[in-house]
Amino acid sequence: MVTSLQYHATTGCIPVEREAIITFKEALIDPSNRLASWTGEDCCAWPGVTCNNKTGNVARLDLRNGECYEEGETAILTENSSCLGGKISPSLLKLQHLNYLDLSMNNFQGSLIPEFLGSFEELSYLNLSYASFEGLVPSHLGNLSNLQYLDLYDLRALVSDLHWLQGLSSLKHLNMGYVNLSLASDHWLQAVNMLPCLSELRLESCELRNIPQTLSTLNFTSLSVLNLYFNDIDSTIPQWFSNLTTFSEIDLSYNNVEGHISKLFAGLSPSNGSLEALYLHYNELSGQLPDHLQIFKELRYFYLSNNLISGSIPASIGSLRSLEVLDLSYNPINGSISESIGELTGLKHLYLFQDSREGSLSQKHFHRLNNLETLALSSSSKQLFLNVSNDWIPPFNLKFMRITNYQIGDRFPTWLKTQKQLSTLYLQGVGLSETVPNWFWELTPQIIRLDISDNRIAGVLPKSLEFPRGAWVDFSSNRFEGPLPLWSNVSYLSLANNSISGSIPENIGEQMPYMTYLNLSGNFMNGEIPFSMGKMKYLTELYLSNNKFSGEIHDNWGNSQALLIIDLSMNNLSGNLPSSMFLPTYILWLKLNGNNLSGELPFGTTINSTYLSLLDLGDNRFSGKIPRWIGERLTSLTVLRLRNNKFIGSIPQELCSLQMLHVLDFADNDLSGHLPICLGNLSGFHDVMLYHKVPPDVPYAFIPQVELVVKGREMAYTKTLKLVNIIDLSSNHLQGDIPEEVSNLLALGTLNLSRNQFTGKIPKKIGSLGLLETFDLSWNSLSGSIPPAMSHMTSLNFLNLSHNNLSGPIPSTNQFLTFQDPSIYGGNPGLCGEPLPTKCQILTGQNSNGKGQIDDDKNEKMHEKFWLFFLTGLGYALGFCGSLVMTTFWRQCLLKVLG
Numbered sequence: 001m002v003t004s005l006q007y008h009a010t011t012g013c014i015p016v017e018r019e020a021i022i023t024f025k026e027a028l029i030d031p032s033n034r035l036a037s038w039t040g041e042d043c044c045a046w047p048g049v050t051c052n053n054k055t056g057n058v059a060r061l062d063l064r065n066g067e068c069y070e071e072g073e074t075a076i077l078t079e080n081s082s083c084l085g086g087k088i089s090p091s092l093l094k095l096q097h098l099n100y101l102d103l104s105m106n107n108f109q110g111s112l113i114p115e116f117l118g119s120f121e122e123l124s125y126l127n128l129s130y131a132s133f134e135g136l137v138p139s140h141l142g143n144l145s146n147l148q149y150l151d152l153y154d155l156r157a158l159v160s161d162l163h164w165l166q167g168l169s170s171l172k173h174l175n176m177g178y179v180n181l182s183l184a185s186d187h188w189l190q191a192v193n194m195l196p197c198l199s200e201l202r203l204e205s206c207e208l209r210n211i212p213q214t215l216s217t218l219n220f221t222s223l224s225v226l227n228l229y230f231n232d233i234d235s236t237i238p239q240w241f242s243n244l245t246t247f248s249e250i251d252l253s254y255n256n257v258e259g260h261i262s263k264l265f266a267g268l269s270p271s272n273g274s275l276e277a278l279y280l281h282y283n284e285l286s287g288q289l290p291d292h293l294q295i296f297k298e299l300r301y302f303y304l305s306n307n308l309i310s311g312s313i314p315a316s317i318g319s320l321r322s323l324e325v326l327d328l329s330y331n332p333i334n335g336s337i338s339e340s341i342g343e344l345t346g347l348k349h350l351y352l353f354q355d356s357r358e359g360s361l362s363q364k365h366f367h368r369l370n371n372l373e374t375l376a377l378s379s380s381s382k383q384l385f386l387n388v389s390n391d392w393i394p395p396f397n398l399k400f401m402r403i404t405n406y407q408i409g410d411r412f413p414t415w416l417k418t419q420k421q422l423s424t425l426y427l428q429g430v431g432l433s434e435t436v437p438n439w440f441w442e443l444t445p446q447i448i449r450l451d452i453s454d455n456r457i458a459g460v461l462p463k464s465l466e467f468p469r470g471a472w473v474d475f476s477s478n479r480f481e482g483p484l485p486l487w488s489n490v491s492y493l494s495l496a497n498n499s500i501s502g503s504i505p506e507n508i509g510e511q512m513p514y515m516t517y518l519n520l521s522g523n524f525m526n527g528e529i530p531f532s533m534g535k536m537k538y539l540t541e542l543y544l545s546n547n548k549f550s551g552e553i554h555d556n557w558g559n560s561q562a563l564l565i566i567d568l569s570m571n572n573l574s575g576n577l578p579s580s581m582f583l584p585t586y587i588l589w590l591k592l593n594g595n596n597l598s599g600e601l602p603f604g605t606t607i608n609s610t611y612l613s614l615l616d617l618g619d620n621r622f623s624g625k626i627p628r629w630i631g632e633r634l635t636s637l638t639v640l641r642l643r644n645n646k647f648i649g650s651i652p653q654e655l656c657s658l659q660m661l662h663v664l665d666f667a668d669n670d671l672s673g674h675l676p677i678c679l680g681n682l683s684g685f686h687d688v689m690l691y692h693k694v695p696p697d698v699p700y701a702f703i704p705q706v707e708l709v710v711k712g713r714e715m716a717y718t719k720t721l722k723l724v725n726i727i728d729l730s731s732n733h734l735q736g737d738i739p740e741e742v743s744n745l746l747a748l749g750t751l752n753l754s755r756n757q758f759t760g761k762i763p764k765k766i767g768s769l770g771l772l773e774t775f776d777l778s779w780n781s782l783s784g785s786i787p788p789a790m791s792h793m794t795s796l797n798f799l800n801l802s803h804n805n806l807s808g809p810i811p812s813t814n815q816f817l818t819f820q821d822p823s824i825y826g827g828n829p830g831l832c833g834e835p836l837p838t839k840c841q842i843l844t845g846q847n848s849n850g851k852g853q854i855d856d857d858k859n860e861k862m863h864e865k866f867w868l869f870f871l872t873g874l875g876y877a878l879g880f881c882g883s884l885v886m887t888t889f890w891r892q893c894l895l896k897v898l899g
Helices: 015-026 090-094 115-119 139-143 163-167 188-192 239-243 261-268 315-319 339-343 414-418 531-535 629-633 653-657 677-681 719-723 740-744 764-768 788-792 814-818 852-881 884-897
Strands: 049-051 058-062 100-102 125-127 134-136 149-151 156-158 173-175 200-202 225-227 249-251 258-260 277-279 284-287 301-303 325-327 349-355 359-362 374-379 384-387 400-404 424-428 449-451 458-460 471-474 479-482 490-494 499-502 517-519 524-527 541-543 548-552 565-567 572-575 589-591 596-599 614-616 621-625 639-641 646-649 663-665 670-674 706-710 713-717 726-728 733-736 750-752 774-776 798-800 805-809 830-832
Touching (some): 015 058, 090 115, 258 261, 374 384, 629 653, 663 706, 706 726, 740 764, 764 788, 788 814
Parallel strands (some): 100 125, 134 156, 149 173, 200 225, 225 249, 249 277, 258 284, 325 349, 359 384, 374 400, 449 471, 479 499, 499 524, 517 541, 548 572, 572 596, 589 614, 596 621, 646 670, 663 726, 670 733
Antiparallel strands (some): 049 058
């Protein structure tokens, strides 16, 4: 980075340059008057302006605005009005001696990068990052031969050609992260190779696709930082890596780089002793770590997670005494981890997630890890043990500890008493079964995240525990019992799948005001849902399913505007459905199935749930007609489940507006009328992926669970829900023909129309549903034959056509060969062929596939066509010799012949 000038003019600024800056200011949009102090004669005294103290020329213009963005891993534009915008006036060209220009962290709202910026001959520093410029990066920047620092990071810009870079012969730092370089992907390396002084190259997420393997001449031999993060690069490790001896940082993470890890290290050694950071995570590197890691004595950050590294962790790992971060998670490491890892005295963060080995870690693996702050261990095999003595006093003082699916014994490790700085603690699935000791509860005032889920811990939870404000607590899937405690500072609480009993305290809304997530599902709780829960204004997710709650649902949900998910399913709740449950602005999921709710659904004039994706009211006692507002106002629905209620009337045409629908389940009601033809237009059933609108500022992703009846069995769907496409209208009183338009629903996986009063024929084009797995038309009054095209439904594995009036041969090819249960065709006296005992009568020209009738029809039509053409031709011939009367005579004869 270029050192900025640290002097001001003593004689005042040059008037021409002062006027240029004033003109520049007038073209800007400055809502917070940041530049209001740009007054007076001496512009060199204005904030952000620096002049040369010898000549008085403006040398530096620094308008970087840290308040415009929230800085973190990625900067986010704030609602703060301090961002400068508007246009960059060409009056700046009068600042002929400008060598430093920083407009970063402002908001120029899609303006183009001015081409005239390439005319500042003395410019050595140019920073336009986070300034919301768009469009093509002008090639005129290639005229800046004195430029040493160029930062265009996070612009919504495009580069079509990088050859202009060769003009930047003095460039040392180049950052074009998130600039679209896809059009320059074939020559980016050749262009960069023309910069002999380059020491830092950052091309994060630039849509590059490869790293050229060879270079005829390597010019950027001073390169110390190479960052190609998140480019989807699909290449092997390039050969020219071995010629770069000055690397201090390499970031190839989040790509598809292939090759043997030893090849990479062979290229970097032995002359790369200065390497400090190596980011290789999320690639496809394979092989074993080499034994000569001791060469990289300056290495501080080593990220190798999510690759294909196997074998053992070599003893040479213990020589990396400068190492601060080691991440080997999510690799198929199947050998041992050398105890020399305990010699890494500088190590602060150790990540060994999803270790696939079988074996153990002992005290020696932590022998000299005095500076360790983060310890993250998890086992994919669940056959790893943490073997330390009961009186062990570790050398470290952790801040973060996560141990998952390791075997640590049935007792809480007493060495945790020594961890006075611990703020995050996970002991998930580690085999704990004793009652929580008092000394462990005494740790809670310092712990912001505490997770001891998936164990066998028993006992009654303390009535009061002190946690830091906003604490995150997960005690799910244990054996805790007794009443629900109220821990006032907790914002995330999961006690799901325990044996908690009693009612929810009436004052929970006042006692736990910071609650954002509450999961009490799968317990033995009872009583009514307290009215005060409507006062929990920060609550986003509420799960109370599978308990014994009773009484009516209160009607003050409109106060809980942050709610995304409400799951009160599988309880004994009664009464009507409150309309206020639809009032939270961003409500995504509403599950009330499996209760005793009744009455008609509320009137929809006040309902406008734009984001509602799931509505499950199944297995209740709702009555009346299905309201039209469901199709008119719940336009984001993907799952609509009303099965097993008492709904009457016809299916509203308005439901055809639900273009994102993937599950439509109205089974077991008293619906009547015809099946709407427009259901064939439901485009959600044309796509196998589940999707929905995501509200802004959703704090974290959730994994939903929906119970669906498929093939006669109720199954719970979670991660696979996005693959489910179901229409189930069974057990109603629907009548009329099955619309041919149903054949348009190409992604449909289950179609169940059984136990209705449908008549007519099975749609001829039904065979186009190539993804259909379950097809049930049983117990209707359908007639005609089974369409031969159904043999093309190769995904079909459940079929029931029984108890109709079908006739003719059963298709005997493809998937029909797998249906050997005769009961699926029973109750159709006119059907014949395997697997029924009734054999089909073989007619002349009929083959074993039941195509005889079709062939006979074709032969008859061809016979008619022959006589038609013959007699018509004969009539025309006689017409030339006779008269129009004779022609009419022959046409009458033709009609008689053809009957």
